[in-house]
Amino acid sequence: MSRQDTIIIPSKTDVGALGNRINSETRTCHEKINKEMAIKFPAAIYEPKAYRQGIQMFYHIFKAIEDSLSQEINKNTHYSAMLRNIWRPELARTERLHKDLMFFYNDHPEKFESPILEKQIQSTQHIRQLASEKPYLLLAYMHVLYLALFAGGQFMYPKVAQSPKLFPGSNPKNFQEIASKGTHFFKFDVENPQKLRAAYKQDYELQTRNFLSEQEKQEVIEESKKAFDMISDGLNEIQSHNLSILRQKAGLLAYLKSNYLLVALATLIIYCIARVFVSGAFLY
Numbered sequence: 506m507s508r509q510d511t512i513i514i515p516s517k518t519d520v521g522a523l524g525n526r527i528n529s530e531t532r533t534c535h536e537k538i539n540k541e542m543a544i545k546f547p548a549a550i551y552e553p554k555a556y557r558q559g560i561q562m563f564y565h566i567f568k569a570i571e572d573s574l575s576q577e578i579n580k581n582t583h584y585s586a587m588l589r590n591i592w593r594p595e596l597a598r599t600e601r602l603h604k605d606l607m608f609f610y611n612d613h614p615e616k617f618e619s620p621i622l623e624k625q626i627q628s629t630q631h632i633r634q635l636a637s638e639k640p641y642l643l644l645a646y647m648h649v650l651y652l653a654l655f656a657g658g659q660f661m662y663p664k665v666a667q668s669p670k671l672f673p674g675s676n677p678k679n680f681q682e683i684a685s686k687g688t689h690f691f692k693f694d695v696e697n698p699q700k701l702r703a704a705y706k707q708d709y710e711l712q713t714r715n716f717l718s719e720q721e722k723q724e725v726i727e728e729s730k731k732a733f734d735m736i737s738d739g740l741n742e743i744q745s746h747n748l749s750i751l752r753q754k755a756g757l758l759a760y761l762k763s764n765y766l767l768v769a770l771a772t773l774i775i776y777c778i779a780r781v782f783v784s785g786a787f788l789y
Contacts, residue, residue, distance in 0.1 A: 514706045523713045523722055524706060527648050527729045534733035539657075545740055546661060550668040555747065557609040557617075560690060562739045564602040565620045569629040570646050571599045573636030577643070584640045587712045591644075593705055596651050601689035608687040609671075624742040628735045635728070641721055644713060645728035654691070655702040662691035 515522035520529075528535075549556045578589045603614075610616045620626045635642045665671065666684045675683040695701045717725070 514703050515710045521714065522710050523644070523717070523725065524648055524652075524709055526722070527645070527726055530726050531649070531729050531733055534730050534737075538733050538737055541737060541740060542657065545744065546664075550665055551670045553609065553671050553673075555743070556665075556671055557606065558743045558747075559740070560602055560605055560609075561617045562620075562622075562625055562743065563690070564599065564606060564617065565625050565629050566632070566646075566735070566739075567598040567602060567650070569632040570643065570650070571597055573633055573640070574643055574647075577636060577640045582640070587716050588640065588643065591647065591705070591708045591712050593701065593708075595693055595695050595701055596654075596705065598654070598690060601692070604689045605687050622739075622742050622746060624735075624738050628739060631731075631735075639724065641717060642725060642728045644709075644717075644725045646732050648709065649729050649732040651705070652702065655698060658691050659698075662688065665691070 515525060517525060519525055549559055574588060574592055577585050578592060579585070606617045607614065620629060632643075632646065666681075666688050669675070669680075671687065672680065672683045693701060713722070713725075
């Protein structure tokens with residue numbers, strides 16, 4: 506946190522700040538995702554499979570963002586210096602999500618390393634493509650997703666860390682230790698996370714206010730709306746995927762049950778025929 510001792514972030518009434526403009530113009534998107542999370546998150550923390558599917562989605566999205574940022578920052582382009590002056594390594598989530606997924610998938614990375622659901626594949630491809638064509642659009646995801654870690658993320662963390670369903674096999678003595686292995690996503694290796702947040706918002710504002718054209722700012726705002734849609738669509742896809750599996754299982758059970766009844770009926774008929782044959786009823 507040594508870039509600047511005094512941290513000054515734009516006030517909420519500063520309509521010239523790009524972050525404030527994003528917040529204002531994505532308010533409807535924000536409210537929509539909040540409502541969805543209010544319904545789906547409580548269910549997820551009581552179902553390990555659903556929870557790990559959720560953080561797997563975020564893993565792929567954050568990885569696409571951070572891979573793209575790393576590539577652009579290491580270049581010498583028109584936008585690389587701006588992104589370099591905003592980005593802070595302490596914010597990176599890819600490695601942390603990988604650790605959580607290794608815990609929830611019992612050290613089997615092949616089960617989560619590549620996205621298999623269509624929306625997740627499309628999302629990662631979209632992020633990597635826009636980064637190669639218009640790297641400044643990464644600013645949309647840098648604002649929407651990373652600042653969310655300090656708000657919604659910090660609200661979710663204690664609920665995840667205290668859910669006995671997510672950490673089966675633990676007991677009161679070792680619960681905290683075991684839970685720490687699956688909650689890296691929400692943690693920052695800094696003394697004061699809120700100071701990190703303030704410094705990040707300051708650098709975001711200082712770098713974007715005069716560097717970007719108005720057209721570029723409008724594009725970032727529109728891409729921010731897509732970032733919210735991406736998360737909403739991804740969550741809905743996971744829900745639909747799980748419901749589809751449940752329907753398939755229900756159909757399979759019904760099929761097996763009907764076949765079981767047919768097999769039982771056939772067995773009974775064969776048994777009755779055999780009894781009649783043995784008793785001589787078929788003898789002339």
